[in-house]
Amino acid sequence: MNLGKKRIIREVIADAENLSKYDVGETARGLASRISMKDSEILKLNSNENLFIPLDFLRNILRQVIDEIDPRIYPRDEVKDLKDALSKHLSVSPEEIVIGTGSDQIIDLVSRMFLRRGDEALSITPTFVVYERSVKIQGAEYKSVPLKDDFSLDVEALLSSVTPNTRVIFLCSPNNPTANQFSYKDVLSIAENFDGLVVVDEAYADFAGATVLDQSRDLENLIVFRTFSKVFGLAGLRVGYAVANQDLAKIINEKFQMPYPVSLTALRVATKLLEENFKFIESKIFELRAERSRLIDALNGIGGIVAFPSETNFVLFRTVNIDSSVVYRALLERGIIVRDIGQVLKFRNCLRVTVAPAQIMKRFIKELEEVLDEDDA
Numbered sequence: 001m002n003l004g005k006k007r008i009i010r011e012v013i014a015d016a017e018n019l020s021k022y023d024v025g026e027t028a029r030g031l032a033s034r035i036s037m038k039d040s041e042i043l044k045l046n047s048n049e050n051l052f053i054p055l056d057f058l059r060n061i062l063r064q065v066i067d068e069i070d071p072r073i074y075p076r077d078e079v080k081d082l083k084d085a086l087s088k089h090l091s092v093s094p095e096e097i098v099i100g101t102g103s104d105q106i107i108d109l110v111s112r113m114f115l116r117r118g119d120e121a122l123s124i125t126p127t128f129v130v131y132e133r134s135v136k137i138q139g140a141e142y143k144s145v146p147l148k149d150d151f152s153l154d155v156e157a158l159l160s161s162v163t164p165n166t167r168v169i170f171l172c173s174p175n176n177p178t179a180n181q182f183s184y185k186d187v188l189s190i191a192e193n194f195d196g197l198v199v200v201d202e203a204y205a206d207f208a209g210a211t212v213l214d215q216s217r218d219l220e221n222l223i224v225f226r227t228f229s230k231v232f233g234l235a236g237l238r239v240g241y242a243v244a245n246q247d248l249a250k251i252i253n254e255k256f257q258m259p260y261p262v263s264l265t266a267l268r269v270a271t272k273l274l275e276e277n278f279k280f281i282e283s284k285i286f287e288l289r290a291e292r293s294r295l296i297d298a299l300n301g302i303g304g305i306v307a308f309p310s311e312t313n314f315v316l317f318r319t320v321n322i323d324s325s326v327v328y329r330a331l332l333e334r335g336i337i338v339r340d341i342g343q344v345l346k347f348r349n350c351l352r353v354t355v356a357p358a359q360i361m362k363r364f365i366k367e368l369e370e371v372l373d374e375d376d377a
């Protein structure tokens with residue numbers, strides 16, 4: 001249909017012109033049918049999902065949950081159960097927790113809460129693209145300050161970029177796609193010296209070591225985002241949460257969050273993973289870290305590749321003599337989906353790959369070597 005005869009529809013279309021489309025990348029099924037492979041032969045390594053958590057293990061928990069729930073009733077007690085479980089797990093109080101439909105939705109929630117037309121939000125380059133998206137949807141301006149070349153925060157530059165209109169600073173630590181965690185001191189110094197909200201997105205913190213969670217109670221402007229999508233392997237169920245001081249969390253929960261953002265099934269599975277299976281999840285984190293080291297070593301062992309250190313479940317690497325988009329497309333033809341990141345600060349030709357169990361990484365490394373050999377030939 002040719003939209004735009006109605007004034008308000010026309011105005012919304014004009015607003016939408018300023019927004020960019022979120023590129024979710026290739027899906028396994030889409031690629032499989034394009035290159036005539038089976039879905040099961042595709043290695044999907046572009047979205048930092050967690051393949052260390054066995055599918056059978058998660059399906060078993062889902063089956064148990066299906067037998068326990070009454071889908072006719074809105075989830076209320078189940079939100080409380082998950083908050084209680086998180087409260088024990090993180091040593092915070094349940095009142096300090098906000099539950100959402102993945103951390104994406106909580107990013108959107110705080111943007112709605114803090115930003116209007118004419119406001120500004122500040123973040124870093126490079127980082128997770130959803131911050132920019134949610135800021136712009138609000139009609140606010142998104143500004144970003146490059147990281148230093150060693151991927152650390154440029155605290156001075158960030159603070160000096162703050163204007164009277166800056167209401168939110170988004171930090172992602174460990175950062176996607178650079179895979180490093182920022183210094184605790186730097187993050188706190190930003191929170192202490194800024195009047196607006198500081199979001200610290202810790203989607204990958206369990207793969208690292210440190211956290212700024214312990215400061216969320218005392219700093220009125222700090223909110224920490226976490227997710228079940230990465231460490232718990234629940235990307236498909238969409239559960240995320242935020243931790244902030246009790247008063248801020250209460251306002252978000254009572255005034256800004258929708259009444260039932262997360263499904264009963266997702267809430268119950270997340271609670272069970274925390275309460276009954278965390279030891280197992282932890283063992284998978286250890287496995288992942290060991291595999292991550294092997295992957296980085298293997299990548300650095302290939303001529304023309306330099307891998308960066310990682311505190312996440314993905315690795316950023318660059319191809320020194322060949323365009324990353326060429327490598328990306330050649331891998332796609334072999335059924336391997338990674339993320340072509342391109343330029344990262346002064347580093348050209350960067351790609352990002354999810355760390356997966358050994359068998360998968362072996363095939364990835366072998367095919368990557370072949371792609372580079374083909375290019376040499």
Ligand SMILES: Cc1ncc(COP(=O)(O)O)c(C=O)c1O
Binds near residue numbers: 048101172203240
């Ligand atoms: C830094 C970061 N935050 C948040 C998300 C999204 O998490 P969720 O699945 O909880 O929406 C991602 C997903 O890749 C991410 O990289």
